[in-house]
Amino acid sequence: MIRIDDRLYDRAYFNETSARLAGRIGLKDRDDGRYAVCFTETVDWLALFFAIRKAGASVLPIHPATPYAAARKLAIGAGCDWLFYNSLTAEALERPANISPVGTLLQMSSGTTGAPKCVARSWEDIDAEIGSYIATFREPADMTPVVACPTTHSYGLICGILVALKRGQTPVVVNTANPKYLLKILRETERPLLYSSPAILHTLARLLPEGERIHATMTSGTLLPDPWFAQIRAKSRHMFQQYGCSEAGCIAINPDVTAAGEIGFVLPHLLPQTGSSAERAGEIVVTKDDGIAIHTRDLGYRRDDGMLVFVSRMDDMINVSGLNVYPRDVEDAVMAMPGVSDAVAFRMGDRFAGERVALLFSSDETVAPRAIREWCIQHLASHQLPMDIRQVDAIPRQANGKISRREVAARHAAGEFVKPISGAAL
Known part of the structure; x- marks a missing residue:
C-alpha cells in the first residue's frame, strides 16, 4: 500500500x-522497450512504473515539472523509444x-561535473542495493x-518507496512543497521518518515551535551547511544521512549523525577506497x-x-594561487553570520591568482557585501576570502534540492547576477 497525500x-x-x-500501451510480458515517463499525477506515474518494471523493460522517470521540450530532449538523450508526457498516447522516438535491450532504471546525472549523462542500472543491481540497504539500516x-x-x-x-514496500511498510508520499501541510502530515503519522531535501528540512526546523521535534529525518543529495545541520539535528529525535551517486545508488548510511561531514558506513555490497585521514583525503571510489x-x-577519507x-x-575545489579552497568552508563561515540564511561559494577566473572565490548569499534583510567581507576576514584565511559577493533573493537550486556550483558559476559569468547590493565595492 502507498498513501499519496x-x-x-x-x-x-x-x-x-x-x-x-x-x-x-501494449507492454509485453517480457519487454525490451525504453520508456520515458513524465506524469503530473504521482499515482499514475507509479502505476506505470510498476508495470514497466514487472515487464523487465527500461524506464526513464522525468520530474513532473519538466517542460515538454526539455522532457523530449532527456528522453532522446537516454536512448528511449517512447515518451509518455502526461498522456498514455506515447510519442515514438528513434x-x-x-x-542494450537489458531492462534498466535510467537516470540523468545531476550534471554538476558537466553535461548531464544517462546512467543505466539493471533491476538486479537495484534489488541488490535494496537488500543491502534493508539488512544494514535497521533503525527505521x-x-x-x-x-x-x-x-x-x-x-x-x-x-x-521501494525499500518501504520491501519492508512491508506503507510509505506516505507528500507531493506539495508546502511546509505547513508537510508538518500536518508528520504530526498525523506514527513515528514518521522524513525523506526530504536539506532545504525543506531546514525550513521545517525553523518552523517547528519550541519543544516540538520530528521523530526522524533523513538527508541526502548534498552536505548540510553546519548552521543548518545544528538546527535540523536539534529538531530531530533521530537523524540519518545517506550518501550515493547515480551510478551506484546509495553507497553509505549514517544511522546517528553527529556531524554533517560524516556521511555514513559503506553498504556491504560495495568495496570502498578513499583517503586515510583529513590530511590525506582521496577520491571516494566504490x-x-x-x-x-x-x-x-568526491574527496573524502x-x-x-x-x-x-x-x-x-573534486570539481568544486577552487585553486587560489596553488592553495586549495573548499567551498563548504567558506559557506559555513558565511552562514554562521547572524542574518544570513543561505550561501553558495564557487570559482571565478582571476588573471593574477588563476581562480578566486565568488559568493552568493541570501538574507531576509539587505546586508552590505562589505559586512560579509569583514566577517570573513575574521573567520577565514586570506586565500579563502570571497572577492565577488552578491546578495540574491534565493540561492539557485536544482529540482532535487542540490546546488550545482558549476551552473551557478556559469550564470554568474554570463552576468545573470549583475546587480550587487549597495556597498559591494571591495
Whole structure:
C-alpha cells in the first residue's frame, strides 16, 4: 500500500491499474522497450512504473515539472523509444542501434561535473542495493517513511518507496512543497521518518515551535551547511544521512549523525577506497560485486571506525594561487553570520591568482557585501576570502534540492547576477 497525500492506494489498486496501463500501451510480458515517463499525477506515474518494471523493460522517470521540450530532449538523450508526457498516447522516438535491450532504471546525472549523462542500472543491481540497504539500516523498521521529495529521483523512488514496500511498510508520499501541510502530515503519522531535501528540512526546523521535534529525518543529495545541520539535528529525535551517486545508488548510511561531514558506513555490497585521514583525503571510489569501479569525483577519507567522511567535490575545489579552497568552508563561515540564511561559494577566473572565490548569499534583510567581507576576514584565511559577493533573493537550486556550483558559476559569468547590493565595492 502507498498513501499519496490524503488518499491510500492498496496493492489491489496498483495491480489492477498497472495491468490496465500495460494493456493500453501494449507492454509485453517480457519487454525490451525504453520508456520515458513524465506524469503530473504521482499515482499514475507509479502505476506505470510498476508495470514497466514487472515487464523487465527500461524506464526513464522525468520530474513532473519538466517542460515538454526539455522532457523530449532527456528522453532522446537516454536512448528511449517512447515518451509518455502526461498522456498514455506515447510519442515514438528513434532508439540508437547500440542501446542494450537489458531492462534498466535510467537516470540523468545531476550534471554538476558537466553535461548531464544517462546512467543505466539493471533491476538486479537495484534489488541488490535494496537488500543491502534493508539488512544494514535497521533503525527505521518500526517507522513510517514519509517521502517529501521527487519520486522520479532514486532517493525518493528506491530508498523511500521501494525499500518501504520491501519492508512491508506503507510509505506516505507528500507531493506539495508546502511546509505547513508537510508538518500536518508528520504530526498525523506514527513515528514518521522524513525523506526530504536539506532545504525543506531546514525550513521545517525553523518552523517547528519550541519543544516540538520530528521523530526522524533523513538527508541526502548534498552536505548540510553546519548552521543548518545544528538546527535540523536539534529538531530531530533521530537523524540519518545517506550518501550515493547515480551510478551506484546509495553507497553509505549514517544511522546517528553527529556531524554533517560524516556521511555514513559503506553498504556491504560495495568495496570502498578513499583517503586515510583529513590530511590525506582521496577520491571516494566504490567497487560493485561485478568488479566495476565507480569514481564519485568526491574527496573524502575513511576513519578507523569505518565512517566515511566527506571533504569536497573534486570539481568544486577552487585553486587560489596553488592553495586549495573548499567551498563548504567558506559557506559555513558565511552562514554562521547572524542574518544570513543561505550561501553558495564557487570559482571565478582571476588573471593574477588563476581562480578566486565568488559568493552568493541570501538574507531576509539587505546586508552590505562589505559586512560579509569583514566577517570573513575574521573567520577565514586570506586565500579563502570571497572577492565577488552578491546578495540574491534565493540561492539557485536544482529540482532535487542540490546546488550545482558549476551552473551557478556559469550564470554568474554570463552576468545573470549583475546587480550587487549597495556597498559591494571591495
